[in-house]
Amino acid sequence: MKMIPAPEGFGRIQSAAETRVAKLLAQADLGEPATCFYSVHLPRHEYKRMAEIDFLIVLKDLLLVLEVKGGRLSRVDGVWTFTDRYGVVHEKREGPFEQARGAMFALQHDLEHRIPGLTAACGAAVVTPDQLLDRDLEWDPVEYIGPAAMTVAGLERALTAAASYWRRKSHRTARESDYRDVVSLLRPDFDRVPRLSLLAATFETDYVELAREQYDMLRGSEINERIFCTGGAGSGKTLLAVETSRRAARSGASVLLTCRSQGVVEVMRRSLGDTDVICRPWSEATATAPVDVLVVDEAQDLLNVDDWFTLDRLVEGGLRDGRWRMFSDPNNQTGIHGAFDPQVYAEVAANASRYQLPYNCRNTSAIVTQTQLMTGADLGVAKAGQGPAVEYERPDTDRDTAALLDARLKRLRHEEVDPADIVVVTLRDTVGESSAVHTRAYANGRLTAAEKGSDARTSGAARLVTVRDFKGLEAPYVLVVDVDDVATSTDRSKLYVAMTRPRISLWLAVRPKAWRQLTDTLVRNRA
Structure with missing residues (x-):
């Protein structure tokens, strides 16, 4: 099943139960197109609609909300006690099944406003990987997934049964476009990227939401061979250069990420420390063997005739037919790094899909x-x-x-x-x-x-x-x-x-x- 964000980008997760479920979901095959969204990167204070959902599985005609509860759960005199992913102990009269259904109804209400005519049904289930709950009148057995289902095959059977249960309850005939519309709408909410930071690598990674134009460019890099992205200082070009490199490497491609600045390369190298991306300043990159994907930050520093020939050598298929992503500031910074040739700039840009970043996300x-x-x-x-x-x-x-x-x-x-x-x-x-x-x-x-x-x-x-x-x-x-x-x-x-x-x-x-x-x-x- 397709996971968003991809499991390789989860980073450090405080909930061992969620980690276990995420790994199983990534391997599960429900026999139909399915995308699973994981809210690991969503701050609690924003996107409450999404942040309260642990996992959301989108099927062709059904949205299935999964509430995961790890550790020990107990209910005494109608009061539930459990610990959330942030290590906070809660006592609530609202149990996990009520939470899951509440998130389900809130999501359905929200999506029906955002996607006119939505026909896909909604459902919910609770997963407790570490503890078996006794049967109870509060939930139907098919709404509950316990420790016995914590294998790939077991989870596939449990999810298929839960999906069938909620489909029977809905009595809806879904449009073929619902799956595509829901995935397209929700993906930017969940698909956060790690913020670039000058802080030490030991600091916990902070994830950020991209502006729509930034996210359009990121999705464009998944389907276009060549990308030429422009934006002023502070528009997020380096962040996107790093993230496109990360995703290309995750797909199995060899990737070279380069620019003239040694300091910028060091920041990018730290952010990509858990990947196979080759991060080298231009002075060292010129001797690199050709790669599947070439990513260039501050490309305006390298868009001249001499450097063009070197860039052409560094990517399989060359600049005309190869896979590359270049990020450039149209406010030409002449005389600082390298040389700039407007004719080379125009020729390279003409051979690629063009994206422009209209927002400054750094400066006040x-x-x-x-x-x-x-x-x-x-x-x-x-x-x-x-x-x-x-x-x-x-x-x-x-x-x-x-x-x-x-x-x-x-x-x-x-x-x-x-x-x-x-x-x-x-x-x-x-x-x-x-x-x-x-x-x-x-x-x-x-x-x-x-x-x-x-x-x-x-x-x-x-x-x-x-x-x-x-x-x-x-x-x-x-x-x-x-x-x-x-x-x-x-x-x-x-x-x-x-x-x-x-x-x-x-x-x-x-x-x-x-x-x-x-x-x-x-x-x-x-x-």
Whole structure:
């Protein structure tokens, strides 16, 4: 039976009973098209309609809700005691059968509003893998699946019997389209993907829901040989590059995921640590043997004639006939990494299915608005909320910048911001040239130069990085310094990259010449 999410993506599950049932369901064959949705990744506070359903099996004419209860269950004087998947002990008068039926009726009511004319019936059953419940007038025996059915064949028989029972009760004749419509509607609710994080790999994985356009692209990668996806900074391109790689590898294909940034590759490699995906920076990827699927993040850095020939070599069938996915920012970041050739860009994009990501899922509305006004870049529609206002300082000298930066870092400490969540980005070519090296924070180790090509956090200290080394990465708090001159396209590209790194707040120290240039740009963009 098809499982969504796939069993390989379940991650750590607190309920051993649910894990056991999930593995059996993945092997079960009910003799007809069937999809099983598992709510393992759904937060309890959102999508309550779905989060209260452990497993939902969608058949051609029936939706079967499964409520799984592990461990010991007891009922005394009408009160049930059980422990849920989060380790919380509950005492309720509502038992598991009432819970299952309640979830079933809520789901049916919701779907009938979302799919006009829905004819598929709904049913429910309770599974207790660890304990046999005595027969009771509260439920029909066919609504209960106990320990004896905890084999693939046993579960198949029990589910077939439960499905027949609810079909007889419904007296409905289902439309042929119901199965397809229900699966298409529910899949985005359940099919979450792991969030990319700069935190240590020991942290528990956090799963996120994709925007509709992101999910359309993800589904498109399952049926299209070549994908060319565009989106501004913060639109989720790297997240999708990782997830398409994960799913391609899960299907048995050999996969290479690459981009020019060593730091971004390290983040992607950590996220894909449980897969066979080859994650290599471009400097190392060029010697890789051809693979079944090639995935390129920050593709605008590689769309030039020289790199085109190498890309063509890295995938079976070449760029014309092979399987590849490229993710590119249309706000061309010239002069930071690699070279860009618009003719190569157009030729590669023309040979693929095109997707555009219209939302910015990283930056607050305040940051998106200021970046668009200052650089003219199109970042899409912000989805992260308003956030604090972007703050500007106008120092005359490097010493002034250093003093203002020290004051800003001190203020963030007083606001109890973890220094490891702060990144100082210099627009100069090297960290050693930055005004930030003149700060007291740099002298006493509260601001440290990040190791080249690394995204590692230093406990108790903010990081100082160049735009080149931080391109493609992010941080909660970003302080941008050494905005000296933004007359050239390279300088404007650096500013664009720096301004789009923060998730929470953005602070900039802009020198007088650059301030005049930005003011002129602001006037033009507002006109």
